[in-house]
Amino acid sequence: MYRFAPSPAGDLHIGNLQVALFNYICAKQAGEQMIVRIEDGDRARNIEGKDQEILEMLELFGISYSQLYYQSNNFKYHLQFASTLLDTKKAFICFCPHENEASACDGTCEHLSSEEVLNIPKPFIIRMKKSEHTCDSFVIMRTDKYPTYTFACACDDMLQGVTTIIREVEQEHNAPKEEHIRKSIGYEQKMHYTHVPDIQTPKDESDVKWLLDQGFMPEAIVNYLVLLSSHSPAEIFTLEEAISWFDITAISKSSAHFDIDKLRFINREHIKRIADMELSKRIGYACENIGKLAKLYTEEVSTTYEIKQKVDALFAKKEFYAEFENESKLLQELIQKAPYFDEFDAFKAYLLEASGLKEDSFLKPLRFWLSGADHSPELALLYPLIKNYLKEIVR
Incomplete structure (x- = not known):
């Protein structure tokens, strides 16, 4: 099972679209399903209607999916998993000052007794205990009882049967934390990760809607984004043609530079x-x-x-x-x-x-x-x- 998990907090940019394309192509090649999960967990940043705009974009680019999920619908399960981790002593209540899920903890709270916890009338967060390898005691539940992004993703991928995660390289550091969460819950299904290098581009040119408004056709944008990070037998091709030869294991490991003149050439060829x-x-x-x-x-x-x-x-x-x-x-x-x-x-x-x-x-x-x-x-x-x-x- 593959998944594409966009946030409704902003416009779809070309890095997001490339990830969606890679997930779709690989799912087709493997004969597996791809789901879309709207990552609407950060309620303060969500923009009304942006989820539907993203879904319409996917349809425009020929990217279909088997199921649509909203992360917020799983909040009750996130809380249950956090409670399980507390019960099994794999997570702990923390009263340390915090700003985000990576905020530091001096270790004191990890050793508080149940009675001491009950007697501290302060807001608290929930942290994972350190793993044997690389993970610090990172935050999984905030003071408002809502999950952090990493915890929600780890739980949702488990709940929805995801087995392959293709996403942007900026999220690579979350993989060990997600593995630690799932293993602590008792989930043993192996997860396969691919982290796609970022695309360096001017602000306007990174916005998919801007490119469409400028007259770049979906077929050409697809062609360019697949070509940008992989070797192909032809310079001009369709999405269906790319499915026959694309190799996710052979994509470039380096950041790509967005070349709008190259996109213009490809667009002209698709117009023809x-x-x-x-x-x-x-x-x-x-x-x-x-x-x-x-x-x-x-x-x-x-x-x-x-x-x-x-x-x-x-x-x-x-x-x-x-x-x-x-x-x-x-x-x-x-x-x-x-x-x-x-x-x-x-x-x-x-x-x-x-x-x-x-x-x-x-x-x-x-x-x-x-x-x-x-x-x-x-x-x-x-x-x-x-x-x-x-x-x-x-x-």
Whole structure:
């Protein structure tokens, strides 16, 4: 059993998403289930609605799961486990000042008798007793009777039958504590850990929602995040293709540097591969020819946001071309009254003859009317895709 355990205290960032992808891929490869557990234990930091946003993100990226859990629903079990650890003398009540689960204890409280504990009218926490190896007497229950993050994770993974944990390297130091907790409770199931190196990135670029808003497609982000930490037989691939060759044991052990220019290249390649109608829908239209038109713009730009700006400009109401205002007016009238031409050469020949214009005084205004810009894909490539919309475009 694999699990992805995001916190609803902030936006999903690319490190979280990479971990989710690795868990999903490995679960598929192993023929096992993957669960999602919302780590909502820190009530003060939870943001309303953020859990649903994270789940919607997972769906958008094609990451499915078998069960959804909320950590807060297990609080009663956390308290029961803590009581068991107290009863078996593997944990103790502590009155020492504390700030977090790693706060120091001078050892005095560990040796208090039951009567002494009852006679101290102060808030207390519960600590694990030191393990034989590396763990200090860390906090497992706070004064408010809620579990610390490490204790809750250790208990939840045990309760939910998790056997493999793939997560970010920043949580690696928690593994010995979690093992100590489960062993002290009497749980013997072996846990397999993989800690994924972090991704160094500017703040904005680490936010998955920001990347999507910028026009980076989910397929491309998946491709990049898998490629970033592993060797692949191809540079451009789908999530399903990655499942056939990805090897979690071969991922890089070093931090990765996020390269948005590389992501732009990968995004451009996925735009070229996507079905024309699907691409059209993603930029707000519903026509295969608009999808084909969008792909022409990959010679200039690399995101669906940038492409949408190009296509929207093409359909937008235009002012007359300032450098050739009279010529622009003339061409507008001719195009609006022109018969239908299937081929661009015939359309161009008709306008040349009817207008009497030549060179820049003809080509610049024509390009402007047909593309909404001074620079565009070749008009001979553009025309077949927009010829049915000319009256709408030239207005």
